[in-house]
Amino acid sequence: MSAAEEIVTEAPAVEAVPKRAMTLGYGTSLVVLAALIIIPLFVKNFIIFQMTMLLIYALAVMALNILTGGSGQFSLGQSAFYAVGAYTSAILMEHAGMNYALTLPIAGIVCFGFGFLFGQPALRLSGVYLALATFALATAMPQLLKLGYFEQWTGGVQGLVVTKPDAPFGLPLSQDMWLYYFTLAVSIAIYLASVNLLRSRSGRAFMAIRDNEIAASAMGVDVALYKTLAFGVSAGITGVAGGLGAIAVQFVAPDGYTIQLAISLFLGMVVGGVGWLPGSIVGSAFIIFVPNIAEGISKGLSGAVFGVLLFLVIFLVPHGARQVAIVAQQLAAKLKKN
């Protein structure tokens, strides 16, 4: 978190954010990357684990951001996709003995399919109805996972225990550290792919739909296809994050993927700034560390703290971390001039 803040202030003020509104400049990106690579070498295993979770949630928040910031649809049901990804990975590893790394693309594809299918009915819904349908999906998911039909694979209410992988090729890394770097590599790959996606033809189509659906369709954008595609891509990335999460936590259980998770991810997006991909990591840090601090003060307090902070963000910085970054940049520019 502190790393991210420093970086923001060091960013060249000349590169105005609105121009490349969804990404960071090269210089800034490299500094963030360097920080993410170096920090784990100097901290305890538990903190490395938390940093892994930071990256995983950042991926999930970014996935939601692609859906909302990119195509203008929103979802309160991301926890469902996350759960499907987590269970896909866990089941493949524990029942099929598959290598953990190979399970991730499968989790991604399964979730892409799930998201794409869910996007079909969701297509006809907009705004508050879509929020409602996804909200219902998120609340229903834990019950679906507990179903007796699937118990032999899912482990029912008990869930599944997942083995944590060792570093390959005899590398002298602890399990936590290896998993961190592995997660980092996956996250960078997905981040770059997402940035490119949004800059591509499809990305422009998403944004055209977000800004004006009717105008977009008049320009020849296949609105139905791109809206479901956005759902699919978002779900796919969330699924990969879910798979990584299952490996990192070494455990999947239905009650780990309740509406609370969906709310957290939504919150992360709002805090990070809707439509600003790098904000995802800020949002992720927020949803990981704030509850920890709040629970430290009083048990059960985290919800209230979450809610109050969310209101503060809405009222004071409606564009989230992105707004903070812009203000910081402008301040830095002023300081340089003086």
Place this chain on the structure above:
Amino acid sequence: MTAMLNVKDLRAYYGQVQALHGLSFSLNEGSLTTLLGANGAGKTTTLRAICNMVRSTGAIEFEGKPIGTRSTENVVRLGIAHVPQGRGTFTNMTVEENLQLGAISRPDKKAIGSDIERMYDHFPVLKQRYTQQAGTLSGGEQQMLAVARALMLRPRLMLLDEPSFGLAPLIVRDLFRILGKINREEKVTILVVEQNAQLALELADQAYVIETGRIVMSGNAKDIANNEDVRKSYLGY
């Protein structure tokens, strides 16, 4: 005659775009005034600014009281009825409910029933359809309903935004005849914005012509109607 409505140096903005550039005019009590001008001249904006439905600066006084900072509903409660463009009909309610809504801010509940009867006298067609959903009325009937709804307020001043829009000529004649009658018999001051200048000038006693957010001409309606230059350059007939 005293001025009922005084507008001074009215400037209005839609976001960054300025739509009115210092408009000043006044309405005499009991008058029937028309505001003429081409598309985009700022006629609708002027009416909206009076009711504070658009961001504006300048002084607006109604019966000596400044009303520029009042909210829309509080302007209306002073007795200024506004018949908006597109009529603003509550389409999913009945004709009678629409009329009751017109009187909703009035404290004297007892007189509402008799006022509704009075509206049915002015507009007999509404009486035939009083339980019907307002959305099922024809365009002309909806315009009658909108005027009747505005009158239910027992307004001192009535603002009408292009009442002739989209109506057949015969219906427009009928509507304007009723407006004249209301002005004379019920002593309601009327400001009507029109594109149909010829008809509006026949009806009105005062007229203002506006162009790109400024008043370019004002005076007696008959004089303006008879001035060939004005007609050709501003009114286009």
Place this chain on the structure above:
Amino acid sequence: MELFANQVLAGIATGAIYACMALAVVMIYQAIDHLNFAQGEMAMFSTFVSWQLMQWGVPYWGAFVLTVAFSFAAGIVIERLLFKPLAKAPILTNVAGFIALYAIINSVAGLIWDFTIKQYPTPFGSSPFLGSQLISTHQAGMIGITLLMLLLLFFFFRFTRVGLAMRAAASLPESARLVGINTSWMIALGWGMASAIGSIAGMMIAPVVFLEPNMMLGVLIYGFAAAVLGGLSSPFGAVMGGFLVGIFENLVGTYIPGVGNELKLPIALALIIVVLVVKPAGLFGRAIVKRV
């Protein structure tokens, strides 16, 4: 056939819960054109307030009335403080606000009254109603209260000036202002009424599902399903939707093997999606055509 009739009756009994909640959902949707995701939590909090009053020795109906009044006021206060400033913000911001409210209320209720399950009394008793094992006197009472609320709402909206003004403000805010209606206060009033109705729903539901901070989550989803099925624009539809959802749930549970209690929420989900896709206006709602 007797099994079928019995299950329909049992379904109506459970449906009363959903009908109650759906009424609150429709109320707020009418006022603000949004679904309040914190509605269930607000109802839960109100129910806790009534429980607390009873713990302090206030008799049931006294606590009932006080709670309804409190909820009405609290709904208005919440709107004035938190949501009035967001009136012109995009939907996303409003949804974020509802979610924030949800988290706060849930958490605060847990902090004050902890997360243990509490018994909640019923004024109607819980003996079999008219000798039927399928429906208890409490459930019958709940159906009665729901229908009474529906009737009161109907009269309020149809025959009072405030009700007419609220309908006008909800359907065409700008026109409503032009007839002198303070639309902003109508929204606040809508929040107050929805909150009050929600509190009644909570107090009726609590004896069935027991009182705890998470009691309303499932009920709210079912309330949404019922409201969507009946049509979000119709209080009558919402109540009918509630009963239909209850019947549907019971019949599915009876006649389709393997569907037990654990599938309740997925059924609600499926129902919401199917109705929204096939008939977005619901069974009794008015279709709204959006002009482009």
